[in-house]
Amino acid sequence: MRNGYLFAAYAVTWVIHIGYIATILSRYARLKQEIASLKKK
Amino acid sequence: MKILFPILTVLTTILLAFALYEALVVAPTEQTMGDVQRIFYYHVPSAWTAFILFFVNFGASIVYLMTRKTKADIVALVSAEVGVVFCTVVLITGPIWARPVWGIWWTWDMRLTSTLVLWLIYVSYLFLRRFSSGGQTPALAAALAVLGALCVPFVYFSIWFFRTQHPQPVMGGGGSIDPRMMHVLLINWLAFSCFAFLVCWSRYRLERLQRDVDQAHALQSLLGPRGGMR
Numbered sequence: 625m626r627n628g629y630l631f632a633a634y635a636v637t638w639v640i641h642i643g644y645i646a647t648i649l650s651r652y653a654r655l656k657q658e659i660a661s662l663k664k665k
Numbered sequence: 666m667k668i669l670f671p672i673l674t675v676l677t678t679i680l681l682a683f684a685l686y687e688a689l690v691v692a693p694t695e696q697t698m699g700d701v702q703r704i705f706y707y708h709v710p711s712a713w714t715a716f717i718l719f720f721v722n723f724g725a726s727i728v729y730l731m732t733r734k735t736k737a738d739i740v741a742l743v744s745a746e747v748g749v750v751f752c753t754v755v756l757i758t759g760p761i762w763a764r765p766v767w768g769i770w771w772t773w774d775m776r777l778t779s780t781l782v783l784w785l786i787y788v789s790y791l792f793l794r795r796f797s798s799g800g801q802t803p804a805l806a807a808a809l810a811v812l813g814a815l816c817v818p819f820v821y822f823s824i825w826f827f828r829t830q831h832p833q834p835v836m837g838g839g840g841s842i843d844p845r846m847m848h849v850l851l852i853n854w855l856a857f858s859c860f861a862f863l864v865c866w867s868r869y870r871l872e873r874l875q876r877d878v879d880q881a882h883a884l885q886s887l888l889g890p891r892g893g894m895r
Contacts, residue, residue, distance in 0.1 A: 633704040633761040634685075637711070637754050641860070644750045648867055655871070658878050665885065 670866065677859040684849075684856035692849040704762040710854035711754040712780075714861045716817050718748030719787065723814035726807035735876070738803045741810060742794060743868045745787050747861055752784045767830065775823040776831035783820050786813040 688706035695702035725741035728734065759777065760770040771777065790813060794806050824831050842850075 627700050629701050629761050629765050630703055633758040634707060636757050636761065637707050640750060640754055640757070641864075644747075645864065645867075648864070648871055651871055651875070655874050655878055659874075662878070662881050662885065 670863075673859070673863055677856070677863055680852075680856040680859055684853040687849045687852050691845075693843060693845055695846075698766055701762060701765050704758055706849055706853045708755060708758040708762060709850060710857040711751045711758065713854055714857045715748045715751035715755060716821065717858070718744045718751065718861060718865075719783075719814055719817050722748060722787075722810050723817075726810035726814075729803060729807045730811070733804075738807070739869055739872045739876075741803075741807060743865050743872060745790050745810065746868060747865050749784065749787045749791060750864075751857075751861065752780070752787065756780060756784055772830055774829040774831060775827040776820065776829045779816065779820045779823050783813070783816045786816055 684706075688703055692703060692706065694700060721744040722741050725737045725744060729737040729741055759780075763772075764770050786809070790806055790809050793809060794802060797805070823829065
């Protein structure tokens with residue numbers, strides 16, 4: 625059970641970091657779309 | 666620059682994997698707490714990285730207040746945002762360690778409470794930046810950041826000045842750990858620092874791009890769809 629806490633702590637750390645990186649990537653993708661639409665105009 | 670980022674990403678990934686292996690396999694098992702003590706190899710480096718990022722935010726905010734340079738403003742924003750992410754890790758992994766060791770998830774002790782206050786200060790900084798629109802926002806945020814940074818040494822030294830349940834610092838505070846544990850701790854700190862640097866770099870590029878796009882939108886709305894003045 626004690627190893628469960630260890631696993632939870634490590635897993636939560638990476639969920640937080642990967643979640644944050646995912647938001648950065650999604651913002652990049654949205655910006656690229658915006659740039660493409662700006663170029664069309 | 667284009668080649669440097671992928672190279673650093675690969676090196677950091679290898680370093681993080683190695684640090685994880687060191688934390689889970691190589692580091693000796695602590696006699697009283699057992700394996701749950703290994704949370705320390707993620708909790709402490711995350712705290713140190715968050716503190717460094719908040720100091721970068723402090724420095725960049727002062728530079729911005731003195732020079733009004735956009736680069737300093739972006740560095741301040743990025744370091745605060747990534748610092749909040751690391752501080753969130755600290756505030757979550759701490760209670761996960763405390764539950765099996767202390768028998769409670771949380772206590773309103775000075776170190777824990779001051780860390781929560783620090784986190785709230787930087788979250789309010791990010792809210793200010795996100796929801797306030799106006800030319801004075803970066804300057805107001807920079808002023809808040811300068812005051813917020815004063816909380817960082819208070820958090821670090823709180824376990825010296827107050828009687829708390831939190832363990833003593835492993836560096837410079839009279840606490841001591843096995844040299845093999847210290848070695849693993851430093852490797853993890855190096856790995857998380859490199860990771861934080863890469864994330865900051867990506868976020869910096871994103872913010873610059875965002876500001877360029879905002880400027881292009883503003884210019885377009887000024888010129889109108891055919892490029893002439895409305």
